[in-house]
Amino acid sequence: MPTKRGPPDAARLDRIVADARRAREARDKTYRERALKLLPWICGRCTREFDRSNVHQLTVHHKDHNHDNNPADGSNWELLCVYCHDNEHSRERDAAAGDAAAGDAAAAASHRPFANLADLLKGRGGPGRA
Numbered sequence: 241m242p243t244k245r246g247p248p249d250a251a252r253l254d255r256i257v258a259d260a261r262r263a264r265e266a267r268d269k270t271y272r273e274r275a276l277k278l279l280p281w282i283c284g285r286c287t288r289e290f291d292r293s294n295v296h297q298l299t300v301h302h303k304d305h306n307h308d309n310n311p312a313d314g315s316n317w318e319l320l321c322v323y324c325h326d327n328e329h330s331r332e333r334d335a336a337a338g339d340a341a342a343g344d345a346a347a348a349a350s351h352r353p354f355a356n357l358a359d360l361l362k363g364r365g366g367p368g369r370a
């Protein structure tokens with residue numbers, strides 16, 4: 241008599257995950273198609289124009305970076321070519337990194353653990369004499 245192996249729920253879970261992924265892909269595809277229908281096929285940065293032969297290089301950028309925010313009027317979408325889209329996101333990454341670096345620099349400037357050291361040494365009249 242064959243024993244039943246593996247919980248049946250695992251297969252069900254797999255299916256749910258697959259469904260969710262399919263739904264997400266379908267939704268992504270949908271908003272891209274909607275954006276391409278709504279907006280002129282021009283990169284919002286470099287103003288390069290696209291047609292059917294190269295429209296796959298035109299991507300939908302979400303202005304607020306929320307891919308779930310897809311208003312019907314397209315107000316959250318911007319069509320960008322893959323290069324400018326990449327640029328747009330790396331620029332934001334750089335800006336974030338720059339802010340962090342600036343913060344560190346400011347913190348370092350206001351926090352100078354050895355600021356008094358020179359005075360202390362001078363005060364002792366030691367190494368400064370020669």
Ligand SMILES: [Zn+2]
Pocket residue numbers: 283284285286287288320321322323324325
């Ligand atoms: Zn571009």
Ligand SMILES: [Zn+2]
Pocket residue numbers: 300301302325328329
């Ligand atoms: Zn984007």
